[in-house]
Each structure stands twice: as structure tokens, then as C-alpha cells.
Amino acid sequence: MSASAGPEVAAQFSARERWLTEERAERLRSTSARITLIVILVALFLGGWEFLKWATDAPRTTLPHFHEVVDYLFSINSQGDVVWLAIGRNLRLTFIEALSGLSVAIVAGFAAGTLMALSRWTGRGIMPFVIGAQTVPIVAIAPALVIWLGTGWETKALIAGFLAFFPIAVTSARGIGDVSQDSLDLMASYGASRTEVFFKLRLPSALPYIFTGLEVAAAFSVIGAIVAELPVGSQEGIGVVILTSQQYFSLQPESLFAAIGGACLLGGAMVGMVRIIQIVVLRGHRAQELS
Amino acid sequence: MTTTDQALETSAEQPRLWGRHAGVVVPPFLVFVAAIGLWELIVEAFDIQRFLLPRPSEIASLFVEDFGRLIQQGRNTLGVAGRGLLLGGGIGIGLAAITFRTRWMAEGIGIYAAVLKAVPVISLAPLTVVWFGIEAGSKIATVSIATAPILFTYTLVGLRSADANAQELMRSYAAGHFRTFWNLHVPYALPFFFSGLKIAVTIAMIVAIISEYFGGSFENLGGYIRNEANNVHTVEVWTAIVMACLLGISQYMIVAGIDRYVLRWHPSKRGG
Amino acid sequence: MTTPDTSREAAASGAQTAIAFQGVRKEFGNGANATLAIESVDLDIAEREFVSLIGPSGCGKSTLLRLAADLIEPSGGSVLVNSKTPRQARLDRDYGFIFQAPTLFDWRTVWKNVALPLEIMKISGMSREKKEEEIERLLSMVGLDGFESHHPYQLSGGMQQRVSLARALVFRPSILLMDEPFGALDEITRDRMNLELHRIWEETNTTILFVTHSIPEAVLLSGRVVVMTARPGRVQEIIPIDLPYPRTTEVEESTRYYELVTQVRESLGTAMAGGL
Numbered sequence: 001m002s003a004s005a006g007p008e009v010a011a012q013f014s015a016r017e018r019w020l021t022e023e024r025a026e027r028l029r030s031t032s033a034r035i036t037l038i039v040i041l042v043a044l045f046l047g048g049w050e051f052l053k054w055a056t057d058a059p060r061t062t063l064p065h066f067h068e069v070v071d072y073l074f075s076i077n078s079q080g081d082v083v084w085l086a087i088g089r090n091l092r093l094t095f096i097e098a099l100s101g102l103s104v105a106i107v108a109g110f111a112a113g114t115l116m117a118l119s120r121w122t123g124r125g126i127m128p129f130v131i132g133a134q135t136v137p138i139v140a141i142a143p144a145l146v147i148w149l150g151t152g153w154e155t156k157a158l159i160a161g162f163l164a165f166f167p168i169a170v171t172s173a174r175g176i177g178d179v180s181q182d183s184l185d186l187m188a189s190y191g192a193s194r195t196e197v198f199f200k201l202r203l204p205s206a207l208p209y210i211f212t213g214l215e216v217a218a219a220f221s222v223i224g225a226i227v228a229e230l231p232v233g234s235q236e237g238i239g240v241v242i243l244t245s246q247q248y249f250s251l252q253p254e255s256l257f258a259a260i261g262g263a264c265l266l267g268g269a270m271v272g273m274v275r276i277i278q279i280v281v282l283r284g285h286r287a288q289e290l291s
Numbered sequence: 292m293t294t295t296d297q298a299l300e301t302s303a304e305q306p307r308l309w310g311r312h313a314g315v316v317v318p319p320f321l322v323f324v325a326a327i328g329l330w331e332l333i334v335e336a337f338d339i340q341r342f343l344l345p346r347p348s349e350i351a352s353l354f355v356e357d358f359g360r361l362i363q364q365g366r367n368t369l370g371v372a373g374r375g376l377l378l379g380g381g382i383g384i385g386l387a388a389i390t391f392r393t394r395w396m397a398e399g400i401g402i403y404a405a406v407l408k409a410v411p412v413i414s415l416a417p418l419t420v421v422w423f424g425i426e427a428g429s430k431i432a433t434v435s436i437a438t439a440p441i442l443f444t445y446t447l448v449g450l451r452s453a454d455a456n457a458q459e460l461m462r463s464y465a466a467g468h469f470r471t472f473w474n475l476h477v478p479y480a481l482p483f484f485f486s487g488l489k490i491a492v493t494i495a496m497i498v499a500i501i502s503e504y505f506g507g508s509f510e511n512l513g514g515y516i517r518n519e520a521n522n523v524h525t526v527e528v529w530t531a532i533v534m535a536c537l538l539g540i541s542q543y544m545i546v547a548g549i550d551r552y553v554l555r556w557h558p559s560k561r562g563g
Numbered sequence: 564m565t566t567p568d569t570s571r572e573a574a575a576s577g578a579q580t581a582i583a584f585q586g587v588r589k590e591f592g593n594g595a596n597a598t599l600a601i602e603s604v605d606l607d608i609a610e611r612e613f614v615s616l617i618g619p620s621g622c623g624k625s626t627l628l629r630l631a632a633d634l635i636e637p638s639g640g641s642v643l644v645n646s647k648t649p650r651q652a653r654l655d656r657d658y659g660f661i662f663q664a665p666t667l668f669d670w671r672t673v674w675k676n677v678a679l680p681l682e683i684m685k686i687s688g689m690s691r692e693k694k695e696e697e698i699e700r701l702l703s704m705v706g707l708d709g710f711e712s713h714h715p716y717q718l719s720g721g722m723q724q725r726v727s728l729a730r731a732l733v734f735r736p737s738i739l740l741m742d743e744p745f746g747a748l749d750e751i752t753r754d755r756m757n758l759e760l761h762r763i764w765e766e767t768n769t770t771i772l773f774v775t776h777s778i779p780e781a782v783l784l785s786g787r788v789v790v791m792t793a794r795p796g797r798v799q800e801i802i803p804i805d806l807p808y809p810r811t812t813e814v815e816e817s818t819r820y821y822e823l824v825t826q827v828r829e830s831l832g833t834a835m836a837g838g839l
Contacts, residue, residue, distance in 0.1 A: 037395070037398065037399060037402065038402065040399070041399055041402055041403065062421060062422065121318055124315065124318040124319065125318035125319055125321060125322040126319075126322060127319075128319045129319065129322065129323070129326075131540070131543065132536055132539070132540045133536075134493055134497075134539070135493055135496055135497065135535060135536050135538075135539025135540060135543075136532055136535070136536055137497060137500040137501065137504075137512070137513070137516065137531075137532060137535050138497075138501075139500060139501050139504040139513065139516060139517075140500075140516045140520065140528050140529075140531060140535070141532070143520040143528075144343065144344070144520075144525060144528070147342070147343065147523070148343055148344075180666070182662045182664055182666040183666055183668070185629075185632075185634050185660065185662070186660065186662070186666050187683070188633075188634060188653070189634070189658070189659070189660040190656065190679075190680050190683045190684060191653055191654045191656060191683070191684070192683045196683050200668075200679070200682070200683070201668070204668065204670045204671075205668070205669070205670070207670070216408075218409075219408060219409050219410075219411070222411045223411045223412070223413050226411050226413060226414055227413060227501060230504075231520075238414070239414075242414055242417060243417075245417070246417040249417070249421065253421075256417060256418065256421075257418075259414075260414050260415060260417075260418060263410075263411050263414035264406075264409075264410045264411070264414065266411070267409045267410045267411045268406060268409045268410070270409070271408070271409035272409070282670075
């Protein structure tokens with residue numbers, strides 16, 4: 001803005017300022033509404049839990065009180081550990097497995113998606129298998145991989161990555177391939193190179209698509225890590241805690257609820273992380289509901 | 292004018308019918324043959340042990356031999372996946388249809404759906420076993436927990452996508468709620484519903500197999516895989532994988548086919 | 564502000580040709596499926612001239628424009644842009660192309676959308692400050708100061724098309740190729756945009772080839788109106804528009820203006836009858 005802006009420009013400018021403030025106020029209103037809604041929803045969830053217990057007269061071995069689960073979290077287990085700390089340690093390991101798997105899947109999935117989008121024959125040749133491979137039951141692959149590569153965290157990360165790969169590959173392929181002809185013509189009229197078309201047009205316009213895939217992939221990476229921990233031989237991780245809790249369920253039902261709660265928190269954290277990155281990265285993009 | 296030019300270009304570029312199908316069928320076929328050949332070659336060249344990675348030819352011959360049993364097990368798994376999808380879909384679609392006009396309610400359920408999508412559903416499997424028994428009941432419950440939020444979200448967005456002008460048109464006809472819902476919102480929601488369904492069928496199959504893996508009968512793909520994997524019968528495990536993939540892909544293709552037939556009026560399905 | 568008409572005449576009949584179509588033919592597809600879009604088109608557009616292409620739907624107006632822009636290649640004949648092949652002209656960034664849709668990048672602000680061509684074209688001898696100055700100048704020329712950091716979805720259709728106009732002008736191309744740029748706008752916005760475009764044309768010394776389906780728009784803006792026949796498109800008639808400059812609302816109310824509109828309409832009628 002030049003300093004000698006006329007009154008007309010000043011008026012326009014202040015209109016824009018006003019518009020921005022309104023938007024900020026609106027955002028604040030919706031944020032506070034959202035927080036209220038979440039508080040209500042948590043209350044409803046806990047209320048529903050206790051109501052269900054009261055209405056069905058369920059014994060502790062079917063559904064303990066919520067506070068019993070909380071009490072259990074702060075008790076000491078047979079190894080002399082505080083329970084929530086022990087669960088936290090296992091969660092950390094599973095988190096590392098899932099995150100490493102997700103990172104590998106992002107790189108591999110994006111590369112595969114880009115290849116499928118930009119090369120017609122590769123796309124046609126591989127796409128059906130990418131869709132088909134999603135239906136490969138990882139429970140079947142996991143034991144073989146564990147025998148093959150050992151029970152280390154790397155194996156589990158690989159399995160987590162396998163599951164997270166597909167949503168990223170599919171959404172990348174779609175986002176990068178789905179560019180309007182006008183935009184391509186525009187870039188051609190500037191004599192833009194293939195690299196420029198990719199980085200200035202295809203990639204930014206694909207980001208909203210890729211993030212929807214990334215959200216699914218984040219949830220899948222946690223599932224993959226947990227499933228990978230199930231085969232015999234694993235010692236640690238939240239999947240192992242869930243299996244052990246299942247075995248001792250009749251003695252200590254609270255432990256299964258605590259372990260499952262932990263796994264759910266991990267999934268939520270993973271997806272939440274992707275959401276936050278998405279909000280930061282896609283600040284300029286129009287809000288999109290579903291693609 | 293611009294549109295006419297573009298229409299000209301596409302209609303002229305469209306190859307003959309068999310040519311178009313060849314373009315879709317040939318590349319995947321070539322990739323498939325190449326991948327199988329490579330696999331066979333790698334096992335041969337590196338002398339990989341059978342229990343680690345069997346040859347495709349071995350898997351194929353055992354698959355043919357065991358086909359009768361595999362298809363029976365596949366049917367049982369498919370039954371669980373299907374009933375779970377029916378239940379989850381019913382809940383998801385029903386909730387979307389009831390709440391889509393009431394913003395705060397849809398939003399509230401939407402948050403639960405988002406949480407459920409982030410939750411590793413499979414960790415809930417032991418709990419559903421406690422509540423619904425070790426057999427089909429718990430598996431159906433897990434599948435429906437996994438599929439309900441997907442179909443809820445897609446259906447909700449679809450129902451809400453109904454064009455504002457068309458809604459006013461229905462209003463000008465003095466159409467009732469039910470009629471507007473049926474003649475306007477449902478057609479608008481269908482493309483979204485089918486996108487969600489394509490995702491949900493795949494997920495239903497995966498979740499069904501994983502939850503079978505958690506215990507219960509061996510007379511299904513997940514149970515069979517658990518049993519054979521424990522005995523390191525890798526070839527048998529692979530035949531089950533092949534069956535699971537075949538069922539998953541055919542399910543997906545059936546849904547995609549219905550989608551294309553039902554939505555043949557939709558712009559996205561024409562000329563593609 | 565008033566330019567003597569004589570210089571216009573000189574420009575129109577002048578020595579330098581900006582765009583030359585010679586016996587141009589274009590068919591889409593091949594073999595039995597081929598469709599002839601345009602046939603034996605001869606047309607010379609002089610430097611600094613404003614020429615409109617008008618014709619029935621499917622007559623190949625846009626095809627002609629896309630040929631000049633090297634977005635498609637002719638099946639026969641030759642196209643020269645600034646005495647070069649269209650490809651060379653494209654690589655030399657001789658022209659700016661404006662589409663019917665604004666074709667803005669959603670993720671970029673207004674400012675960054677206008678800056679896009681400068682990012683891609685490494686224009687020598689233009690400093691960063693100079694570029695920023697130029698963007699500011701153009702945004703204020705199209706009446707968008709204060710909206711630099713808005714995103715496209717926050718703007719109306721008319722404002723978006725003005726951003727696309729600024730974006731086409733920012734690298735100072737000698738030619739503007741415009742494909743029904745205001746076709747999607749309402750009448751009032753369209754009128755305003757037409758007058759603005761005409762003012763910008765007078766200020767910037769560019770050659771404009773303008774595709775439209777609006778007769779009044781073509782007459783108001785152009786030095787010559789090219790009427791095309793229905794498919795396959797040929798040049799039916801070239802009508803010189805001898806209205807005074809600058810073209811303002813007063814011009815739009817003159818008798819001569821109405822006569823010319825009628826003349827173009829009648830020619831267009833013949834073109835359509837011939838095509839059927």
C-alpha cells in the first residue's frame with residue numbers, strides 16, 4: 001500500500017479490516033461453541049457408560065464403573081509399576097512404530113501416487129493392484145514378516161507402513177492427476193517446465209486430497225502397529241498389553257478397559273497430529289468437507 | 292462454444308469400444324504376469340525357504356486343491372462382513388438421515404464419528420468378545436463399529452449437498468418433508484453414499500478377518516489363517532490371503548458396478 | 564486522453580503484423596472420427612489492434628485462439644505470432660492468455676496469483692522491488708488495492724476475473740488472447756469490465772484478440788469484428804468499427820454504434836444460415 005492512498009482506497013482498506021475482525025469473531029464464537037459441545041459430548045459418554053451399567057445391572061466383569069478404571073490406572077501392578085506409567089511406556093513404543101511406519105508410507109505412497117498420476121500406463125497398470133492389495137489381510141502377512149525380519153520395532157513399523165501406504169498413494173494419485181485443463185493451459189502459456197507445473201500447480205492443488213488420505217493413514221498406522229504386536233514373540237507395545245489384559249480379564253477387567261482406552265488415545269493423538277499439521281499447511285485453502 | 296470445442300476433442304479422441312477396454316485390461320494384466328514371474332524368479336534365485344515365501348505356482352496349485360474349503364470359509368467371513376456392514380450402515384445412514392437438518396445434532400454425532408474413525412477399532416475386538424460372545428456376534432459388532440462412522444460422514448455430507456435452488460423449487464411445489472427428502476436429498480446424497488460404501492466394503496472385509504483372528508471358530512478365513520500361521524503352514528496362509536483378496540476385489544467391483552448403473556445420470560459417470 | 568483516430572488507422576493498416584493466420588485448418592481426431600473445426604482461415608491482426616472473433620457456437624473461435632497460443636497445433640496452414648512460430652512466441656512469453664473462468668490458484672493470495680508468471684519467467688533486468696511495484700500498480704489499475712492478501716474464494720466473480728487480467732498483464736506481453744473472458748459475468752459487471760479493459764488497452768499498447776458471443780461487446784471494444792461461419796469455421800466477413808476513441812458510455816448511445824451492431828447481427832445471421 002502506498003502512503004498516499006486516496007480516501008476511496010482507505011475506505012476499501014477499512015472494509016477489509018472490518019471483514020477480518022468479523023471473521024475472527026466468528027471463528028472465536030465457533031471455537032467456544034465447539035469446546036462446549038465437546039464437554040457435553042464427554043459428559044454424555046460418561047453418563048451413557050454409567051447409565052448402561054445401571055440399566056443392565058452389568059457385573060464388574062462385563063462393565064466396571066468408570067471410576068474403577070481410573071482407580072486401577074493409579075494402582076501398582078504385579079511388577080511394582082504404577083499402571084498408567086507402564087501403559088504409557090508401551091504406548092510410547094507403539095507410537096514410535098506407528099510414526100516410523102507412517103513416515104515411510106508418506107514418502108513411498110506419495111512417490112507411487114505421483115508416478116501413477118503422471119504416467120498413464122503405470123497408473124493403469126498399478127492402480128487395480130493398489131486397490132486390491134488393500135484387501136490383503138495384514139494379520140496373515142504379519143506372522144510371516146515377524147519370522148522373516150524378527151520381532152524388533154522395525155518389523156512392526158514396516159507393517160504399520162504397509163497399511164498406511166494405500167490411502168496416501170490413492171489420494172496422491174487422485175490429487176496430482178486431477179488438475180483442470182485451464183490451469184495446465186495457463187502454465188503452458190507461461191512456458192512453465194514440468195517441474196514448475198508440478199511444484200506450483202499439481203502439488204499445492206493436491207494437498208487437500210493428500211491430507212484426507214493422510215488422516216486415514218494415521219489411523220491405519222496405529223492399527224497396523226497393534227496388529228503387528230499380536231503374533232507370539234512380541235514382549236512390549238500396547239497390542240501386547242491388550243492381549244495380556246484379555247487373558248486376565250476375569251480377574252482384572254479394568255486392565256482391558258485401560259489398555260483399550262490407551263490405544264484409543266494413541267489413535268486420537270496420531271490423527272489429531274495430522275489434523276494440526278493440515279490446519280497449518282492448508283491455511284490458505286478453502287475449507288473442504290470431503291473430496 | 293468452448294464446451295463444444297472440448298466435446299469435439301473428447302469425442303474424436305475416444306477410441307473404439309474394444310480399444311477402450313483393452314487400455315484398461317491390458318496394462319494390469321501385464322503387470323500381474325510380470326510380478327508373478329519376478330516373484331517365482333526371486334524365490335528360485337535366492338533359494339528362499341518355503342515357510343518364508345512360497346512360490347506362486349505352489350500357492351496356485353494348493354488354492355485349486357483347497358478351493359472348496361476356502362470358498363466355504365470365505366462365505367462365512369463374507370457373511371460376518373456383510374451383516375456387520377448392514378448393521379453399521381443402517382446405524383450410520385439412519386443417524387445421518389435423522390440429524391442432517393439439525394446442525395448441532397449432526398455436528399455432535401460427527402465428533403463421535405471422527406473419534407471412532409481415529410480409534411484403532413481392532414483394539415475393541417477383545418471387548419466385543421466379552422459382550423457379544425466369541426462367535427459371529429462380536430465380529431459383526433466390530434465390523435459395524437468400523438463401518439458406521441464412514442457411512443455416517445459420507446451420507447451426511449451428501450444429504451447436505453442438495454442444491455439450495457432445488458430446495459427452494461421443492462418448497463415452491465409445497466412438497467412435504469418426506470417427498471423433498473426422497474426426491475431431492477436422496478439423489479444428491481447417492482454419489483457420496485457410494486464413495487463411502489466403496490471404502491466401507493473393503494474395511495468390513497479387513498476388520499472381519501482381523502477380528503476372526505482374535506479367537507472363535509476356525510471355519511472362516513481369519514481363524515484358518517490364525518491356525519495355519521501358528522503351525523507355520525505358510526502356503527496354506529497364502530491361499531487364504533488369495534481368497535480374501537479375490538473376495539475383497541469382487542466386492543469392491545460389484546459396488547462400483549452398482550454405483551455406475553444407479554448413477555448413470557450423474558455427470559461424473561458419463562464419458563469417462 | 565483522446566487519441567487521434569489517424570494513429571489508430573495507421574496501427575490497423577500498419578506494417579507490423581502481430582498475428583497472422585494463413586490457410587489455417589484444424590481437425591480433431593483422425594480417420595473416420597475426424598471432425599473439421601476450422602478451414603482455410605486467413606486473418607492478419609496488426610500490432611496494437613483490438614480484434615474480436617464472433618460466430619455461432621462451435622464455429623472454432625476458441626480453436627483459433629488456442630492455435631495462436633500454441634495450446635493446440637494446426638492440421639494445415641500456418642500461424643505466425645510476432646513473425647515467429649506460436650511455440651517460439653509462447654517460450655518468449657509474447658502473449659498473455661485469459662480464460663472464460665478466472666483460473667486462479669485457490670491456495671494463493673491475490674498478490675501471489677498475480678506474481679505467478681513472474682515466478683515462472685525469469686525476467687532479466689527486473690529487480691524484486693520493480694516486480695512488487697508492478698504488481699501493486701496493476702492491482703490498483705484493475706481496482707483491487709486492499710485485496711492483496713485475500714484468497715480467490717473471498718472475491719466475487721468480477722473481482723476474480725480482474726485478478727486474472729492483472730496476472731496476464733504483469734509480464735507486459737505484447738499480445739493478449741482472451742477467450743470469452745467476461746462471458747460468465749452479469750451484465751452490469753460486464754459493462755464495467757469492458758470499459759476498464761478498453762482503458763487498459765489504450766494505456767498499455769497491447770494487441771488484443773478477443774473471443775466473445777456478445778455482439779454489443781464486440782462492437783464496443785474492437786477496431787475490427789471478425790464474423791465466423793458455423794462449423795467448419797471460416798471467416799464470413801470482417802467488419803471495421805469506425806467508432807471514435809476512447810470508447811465510453813456516450814459511444815454506446817450513438818446512432819453509429821447501433822448501425823454497426825445491426826450490421827454485425829445481420830452478418831452473423833447469414834453466417835448461421837450458411838452453416839446450416
